[in-house]
Amino acid sequence: MNLRPLPFPVGALLASLLLAGCSLAPDYRRPEAAIPASYKEAPQPPAGAPWKLAQPADAVERGEWWRVFADATLDDLEQQALAANQDLKAAAARLGQARALEKTARAALFPQIGVGLGPTRQLPSPASQGLPANADTDPGTLWRGQASFAWEADLFGRLGDGARAAGFDAERNAALFRATLLTLQADVAQAYFLIRELDAAQALYADTIKLRAASLELFQRRFDAGDIGEMELARATAELASAQAEADGVARQRAVAEHALAILLGRPPADFALAPQPLTRLSVAIPGGLPSALLERRPDIAAAERAMAAANARIGAARAAYFPQLSLTGSYGYESARLGDLFNSASRTWALGPLVGTLLSLPIFDGGARAAGVDRANAAYDEEVARYRQTLLQAFKEVEDNLAHLRILDRQHAAQDRAVGAARRAAELSQIQHREGAIGYLAVIDADRSVLQQRRSAVSLDGERARATVNLIRALGGGW
Template sequence: MKAINMNSLLRPTRYLGIGSALLASLLILAGCSVAPTYERPAVDTPAAFKEAGPQVGENGSQWKAAQPSEDIARGEWWKIFGDDSLNALEDRAQQANQDLKAAAARLGQARALTKDARSGYFPQVDAGIGATRQRPSPASQGLPADANTQPFTLYRAQANISYEVDLFGRVASNVDAATADAQRSEALFHSVLLALQADVAQQYFLVRELDAALDLYTGTVKLRQESLRLVQRRFDEGDISEVDVARARSELASAQSEALGITRQRATAEHALAILLGSTPAEFALPARPLTRISLAVPSGLPSTLLERRPDIAAAERSMAAANARVGVAKSAFFPALNLTGGLGYESAQLGDLFNWSSRTFLLGPLVGTALSMPIFDGGRRQAGVDRARASYEEQVATYRGTVLNAFREVEDNLANLRILGDQSRAQDEAVAASVRAAKLSHTQYQEGAVSYFSVIDADRTVLQQQRASVTLDGERARSTVNLIRALGGGWGTAPAAATQLSSK
């Protein structure tokens, strides 16, 4: 009987144990990550806004942050103004504005890069077919140097598989960075969207303000024409000198010139609004309608909520997260990398035999180089990469904190603007009423011959100046209200899902 070799029986078991231990070790290492734990850096947040005032407006209106009204669509903050024309313009801008479409395309690119990074979690498989013609050297075949070797053709059809084992979190850190970049792009898209909404509203109110000013000057021109006829009749009757006629003509021409100047400004503002709507100026016209006074109280909320509401702050925070993940990518370069490759297919010296079962072949292990690579010396290149990644992270931290500070400033500025503009408008209303009263008295005294026409002109000019100032303040209040809403991050509801809609077009 032949003796049994126990070592030969134990050898496969030993190899299996070694392979299992190696696989377990690789799985453990694959769960390791050298990326630093990300934590949002602290920022100084005041308990309340310094300039925050009463939440109820002059007309009793109130916009509640916690409980938006049912008639105000979530995220559509401009509907608080109750202007159907503005509502239509906002909808049109979100469908056709080119800057918004460009932002949506950038978001699509970022999301595609995230998918590209996630592909690193999976093996890469490709297939190919081809032929090689070669003549081996006599030395490679163990033949004498003068031996004759024949060239031959080798046909191959095979599938190649490659896979990087994520030992120290390089792939995971890349995915984290790409994901944060995509989230940043989404926040930037909403920032562009909010800026567009605010720009449309501001430009709309500017056009309406100019309509009110033009309406004011149109009435002034009519008044100046009536005054000129009155003065001309009195001059013809010999009651006054030609000086009063000349002054009346001068005031009429001045009012007409001012009206034409406002018409020019309105045309320019309307053209700018057309571009925001994605139209050429020739394709857009906004009917004239004077601006009415807007008195709305926008609740500022708590400063801490601003960090969650502003899309630019969200974008800056996501930039920090991406930079933090890239620190992990840079640090993983110090550790071994394991790349598994293999090939499976057919090869044959005859094309007709290529797909025969006897022509099958496989290759396990690296096709080129080594499977497990360990960095030893690189002259400081890897450390420089880590230093650069950390410096980039510190830059993003400073940018984030600066963005938060600027957001607080913008809110405070617009709260102060609205509070002071409210007081200024009340004072201006008194000035308008007083100037109108003075003008009436001057006209009466002039008809009675108690004062010269110069006093009438001066009184009328004062009325026009005060009314023009009042219209300007109304426009400033409307735009400051829009600016405050923009500074607070827009509506209190969820942002509209316009990114997906635009990116699909």
């Protein structure tokens, strides 16, 4: 049986279909990174801990992890932030842009089809008509109504690799959106606990001011009666004024913190106020899990990994520039010198092949532009690998830092509680000795000041514990 060769356009089309989808990108594998077997700072999880280890992927919904703190006010603030925070909306818009770019890149894999209708007015030259140079020619109008198509066959995966890279970019932006979401949730919790810590400090200073005001009133009566000298009265006045100044400093810090929280909620500070509520000590136990789980849980690590995959795909697109590019174009429709005859059967016309340029193109000499493009793509991939490994190292550091904070804070709290108890006992004894006349009232003031300082330190530690707990949850990638 004799086989006739296929016509060139048909053969080129079949060859392009056979080669379409080939990719010159290197096989992508997640690069090796130094991952410890366990966290150095992680304590053994306590028995009956309310948290459990899980094995989610980075895209798994984290849920309302802040509910572990069992604070209805915090729950409400988190919902307000999710609904109105402007940075979160901007991140969602960036994700929408990335997904649209992915669709645009994938659209290049398909034929582009269009229709058109319109006239062309032209004056032919005498030479094109075979006439003498001084001959007159008449202008004519040619009406066209036709459908056209254009298609570049993805012979060596240039378009496919570009589409895959755009897809990885979209996944990277999705991971960055989840990172922004997690950061917002953690920032709201941090700001909330800071305000509650300052509320506890304000309550502490309010009690201190009442006691020192009562003491000053007593000293004033005794001074008026001539029982004490002016120095003791001045000392009591200074202690009251000092407590009032420190209370005003705390109030100033709280106002600033409240304004910052309002911005996180997407509200102007003038329209937001949070009722005072002193912070109580948190007792939430959070197991650190395994370092390898961070590769699945942390959205910023996932974003860095997707960036590597996109850079790897772009290496294939850069390599494809060394190979031929096949572009097919065509049209089918009608053309006529008169509009009334445009859609008659005798006016049909068609064209197949490149309307502009050539069917198959391959640069022979470009001064090293293609080689530079491949070098750039390889260097971009190496950059993303380094960023990925650095992101991993930073993630491990954040977890270790906050595990260490919580571990050492346990010891600090125990020591500080002992200090508060001892200071209170010393203040009680100084009161007794003062009533018995064994010591002066200045010693009582010193003992009271020590109680205030120790209680203020205890409140600060409570705030640090709350913030370290939130930071650890964020460092681990969100809730379980």
